[in-house]
Amino acid sequence: MKKLFVLLMVSCGFLFAQDDSLKVFELKPITISASKYEQSLRTLTLSYTTVTQNELNQSDKSSLLGSLSGRIPGLFISERDFGGFGISNPAGKISIRGITGIQEVLIVVDGRPEFAGIFGHPVADNYYSSQIEAVDVVRGPASVLYGSNAMSGVINITTKKNHDKGFSYSGNFNLGTYNSRSLSGSAGIKTDKIDANVSLSNDYSDNSRPSASFNSSTGMLNASYYLNPVWSLSFNGYINSTKAYNPGTIDKPYSNNSVWTKATRTNTSISIHNKNEKTEGSAIIFFNNGVHDLYDGFHSNDQLFGSSIYQGLSLFDKNITTIGIELKNYGGSARNKSPMIDTTVTESAAFVTFNQYLTDNFSFNGGVRLANHSVYGTQLIPQITFQYDLFNTTILSLSASKGFRSPTIGELFLFGANTNLKPEEMWSYEFGIKQKLMSEQMEIGLNGFIIEGSDLIVMTGSFPNNKNQNISTLKNKGFELQARYLISSNFSVNGNYSFTNMETQVVGAPGGQAFFECNYSISSLLLNVNIKNISNLLTAVSTPSTKEKKQNYTLINGAIWYKIQKQFTIYLKGENLLNKQYEIIDGYPMPGATMRFGVSLSGSI
Numbered sequence: 001m002k003k004l005f006v007l008l009m010v011s012c013g014f015l016f017a018q019d020d021s022l023k024v025f026e027l028k029p030i031t032i033s034a035s036k037y038e039q040s041l042r043t044l045t046l047s048y049t050t051v052t053q054n055e056l057n058q059s060d061k062s063s064l065l066g067s068l069s070g071r072i073p074g075l076f077i078s079e080r081d082f083g084g085f086g087i088s089n090p091a092g093k094i095s096i097r098g099i100t101g102i103q104e105v106l107i108v109v110d111g112r113p114e115f116a117g118i119f120g121h122p123v124a125d126n127y128y129s130s131q132i133e134a135v136d137v138v139r140g141p142a143s144v145l146y147g148s149n150a151m152s153g154v155i156n157i158t159t160k161k162n163h164d165k166g167f168s169y170s171g172n173f174n175l176g177t178y179n180s181r182s183l184s185g186s187a188g189i190k191t192d193k194i195d196a197n198v199s200l201s202n203d204y205s206d207n208s209r210p211s212a213s214f215n216s217s218t219g220m221l222n223a224s225y226y227l228n229p230v231w232s233l234s235f236n237g238y239i240n241s242t243k244a245y246n247p248g249t250i251d252k253p254y255s256n257n258s259v260w261t262k263a264t265r266t267n268t269s270i271s272i273h274n275k276n277e278k279t280e281g282s283a284i285i286f287f288n289n290g291v292h293d294l295y296d297g298f299h300s301n302d303q304l305f306g307s308s309i310y311q312g313l314s315l316f317d318k319n320i321t322t323i324g325i326e327l328k329n330y331g332g333s334a335r336n337k338s339p340m341i342d343t344t345v346t347e348s349a350a351f352v353t354f355n356q357y358l359t360d361n362f363s364f365n366g367g368v369r370l371a372n373h374s375v376y377g378t379q380l381i382p383q384i385t386f387q388y389d390l391f392n393t394t395i396l397s398l399s400a401s402k403g404f405r406s407p408t409i410g411e412l413f414l415f416g417a418n419t420n421l422k423p424e425e426m427w428s429y430e431f432g433i434k435q436k437l438m439s440e441q442m443e444i445g446l447n448g449f450i451i452e453g454s455d456l457i458v459m460t461g462s463f464p465n466n467k468n469q470n471i472s473t474l475k476n477k478g479f480e481l482q483a484r485y486l487i488s489s490n491f492s493v494n495g496n497y498s499f500t501n502m503e504t505q506v507v508g509a510p511g512g513q514a515f516f517e518c519n520y521s522i523s524s525l526l527l528n529v530n531i532k533n534i535s536n537l538l539t540a541v542s543t544p545s546t547k548e549k550k551q552n553y554t555l556i557n558g559a560i561w562y563k564i565q566k567q568f569t570i571y572l573k574g575e576n577l578l579n580k581q582y583e584i585i586d587g588y589p590m591p592g593a594t595m596r597f598g599v600s601l602s603g604s605i
Contacts, residue, residue: 044353044365044383046397046432047074047139047447047480053160056129058517058528058559060575060596062182062203064127064135064157065092070515070532072137073480073498075153076100077124078508080588082178083205084214085124086244087261087292090585092124095509096139097451098476098500099152104405104424106142106149109157110222110236112269112286115149117302117330118341120408123263123290125216125242130172130184131199133158139480140428140449141403144367144383147326147349151403151426159222159236160197162190167605174571174598177591180205182598196223208591211257212247216240230276237268249587258295265290281311290332302332318357325350331409341413346374347406361389373406376423393440397432407457407468416459416468426453426474442485451476475503490521508584511536526561540586553582567603572596 049072059067062083069077078093078100079085085092094105102121107114115122135157142150162168171185186199202217220238227233243262248254271284288304310324331344353367369381383401390396407421432447453474459466478500486492495516502509517530533554540549559573572595579592 044144044367044385044399045138045140045142045401046385046399046430047449049073049137049139049482051135051137053129053133056132056135058519058530058573059129060176060557060559060573060594062128062130063124064129064132065094065124065155067129068135068137068155070513070530071496072139073482073496073513073515074139074478074500075137076508076510076513076534076537078584079590080585081205081207081209081212081214081247082176082591082594083180083203083207084216084242084244086214086242086246087123087125087263087294090508091588093508094153094155096153097449097478097498098502098506098509099426099451099453099474100506100508103149103408104152105155106146106153107155107157108146109267110159110234110269111271111282111284111308112236112267112288113146113149113304113306113328114267114288115304115330116265116290116292117288117304117344118300118332118334118408118414119302119410120149120405123240123242123265125214125244125263126218126238126240126265126267127157128184128201128203128216128218130182130201131159131186131218131220131238133160140430141383141401141426143371143381143403144351144353144369144401147328147347147369147371148373148404148406148423151405151424159220160186160188160199161222162188162195162197164604165190165192168603170600170602172598172600174573174596176205176596177594178206178208180596182596193226194224195226197221207247208589209247209253211245211254211259213257214242214244216242216244230274232273234271234273235269236271237266239266240264247588250589251587260295262293263290279311279313281309283307283309296336298334298336300332300334302330304328304330306330320355322353323350324352334414341409343409343413345409348372361392363387363389371404373423375412376406379404379423393436395432395434397430397434399428399430399432401428401430402426403428411457411468416461416466418468421457421468422455422470424453424456424470426451438485441487443483445482446479448479449477472504477501492519493517494519505536505538507538507541507586509538510534524563526563528559529556530558531556534582537584539583549586551582551584553580554578555580567601569600571598571600573598 056067061067065077074097076095080091093102107122138154142154168188173183175181182203184201188197199220204215206213218240222236224232224234241264245257246259267288269284269286273282285307290302292300306328308326312322315321326349328347333342334340349369349371351369355365357363365385367383372378381402385399388396403426405424412419428451430449434445436443455470456472457468458472459468461467480498482496484494497514499512512535514533520527535552537551539551542548556577557575561569561571563569574595576593583589
């Protein structure tokens with residue numbers, strides 16, 4: 001591991017010695033442009049990271065979740081092959097700070113929460129880097145703002161927008177290992193009154209094993225109309241269709257493409273926004289529908305309908321108060337040769353957050369949500385953060401927050417059904433320090449956390465006698481370190497390290513992970529090299545018939561871009577360049593060295 005770091009630093013030093021004629025890479029820490037009200041909501045949490053599209057594009061993976069893995073300390077994604085996740089299998093699980101599952105982390109797209117109404121989780125194959133402008137990741141409970149499914153964190157996605165007036169276009173095509181190919185394109189227009197963007201994409205791969213292919217297509221439309229300088233209307237939506245084949249484990253493979261899943265999901269929203277010097281707010285109505293089919297005859301049709309309203313106000317000096325209400329109704333039907341379930345549940349909530357500077361350098365941020373569930377009744381969710389700015393270069397923070405998750409319809413009535421389940425709950429306590437150095441060219445952040453949870457839902461027994469039960473507790477503690485150094489306008493390094501001590505380690509959550517990256521640009525050439533190290537990853541628990549399995553591995557990845565002319569760029573990306581053998585999911589070996597070669601274009605009129 002030490003030799004890899006030395007090799008990478010020597011390579012970066014060589015690149016830095018070259019003459020620079022075009023400064024193209026600007027990788028200072030970036031926060032997506034937001035109003036003071038949106039920023040005030042972000043101050044509720046200490047662990048908030050923004051990843052831009054440029055950073056996402058450095059990954060060899062097309063999927064958003066695959067691209068995020070490693071770049072965010074404490075965030076880990078379970079993968080089983082080169083492309084795609086599929087549904088009804090262990091792939092696509094999101095782990096944040098040792099809390100692993102698919103229901104505990106909420107994905108929000110352009111302000112609308114997204115999860116399958118029956119199963120309570122997002123579908124990982126819906127999200128592709130080519131259609132995204134930026135991603136904000138919250139590590140830790142965000143239930144005050146987002147409710148039930150944000151118990152351990154939130155992945156907040158902002159899709160592509162137009163920033164300059166006129167007509168703009170972009171496109172991307174690449175070919176890669178295992179007959180992989182990706183094609184995407186978008187077109188947009190922006191005037192004084194209209195801002196609209198449409199995009200299409202397709203991603204395909206045979207993957208590294210027989211009977212493991214993956215195919216996904218997405219269409220997206222975003223449009224806004226500005227009624228006047230204060231008010232605007234927006235429509236956002238997309239449709240995605242994905243089919244993925246599961247090859248089975250190495251010991252028990254499935255042949256002849258016999259095991260597959262297919263999902264078609266649509267998501268739409270209509271919203272109205274207001275924004276002026278003293279206040280800002282939004283009202284949104286959203287709808288999410290999914291049709292899932294499995295090889296064995298299982299069929300489900302789920303939906304999520306909801307609305308939310310929030311308004312931010314400056315009630316007095318150095319204060320921002322935001323008040324909001326929301327309503328969600330979700331559920332659906334499922335069958336496998338005969339009907340299995342057809343029901344819905346309703347959630348409603350009201351919340352208030354406030355950001356108050358008590359002195360010029362000491363702020364108090366807090367919030368509370370009153371949530372009501374049609375099955376579980378009402379509960380109060382608090383969160384509080386103190387922040388002290390020392391010398392304008394050092395920020396000290398302290399927070400306590402509660403997270404919760406209500407059992408899904410699937411857990412209550414479908415697989416391992418148990419109508420006596422209680423909601424999961426957890427408390428997170430966190431301390432953070434952020435230090436800026438060298439005229440803010442360098443930034444270092446350290447966060448320590450303690451998490452305590454109760455009534456976690458675990459499926460016990462084996463089919464057909466399996467049952468969901470509240471039997472698990474949670475006690476995790478650890479720390480996360482992040483650093484960025486903008487050495488010059490065309491040369492930067494950044495990295496992170498996270499360590500999580502789990503009282504009870506769970507499958508799919510590593511104890512330690514490290515990421516280091518070097519970016520350099522010279523003339524029309526852009527270079528990226530990064531290494532990712534995963535340690536103490538539990539892939540299988542000990543049973544009477546099997547042994548406990550753990551994985552430790554290090555990957556070296558890289559990418560090269562060359563701008564042929566203003567609109568055209570060619571690139572080559574490689575992952576696992578040392579061809580390491582490793583598994584994230586037991587029985588599903590990950591691919592060795594993989595490559596993608598592509599061309600992208602972008603321009604405006």
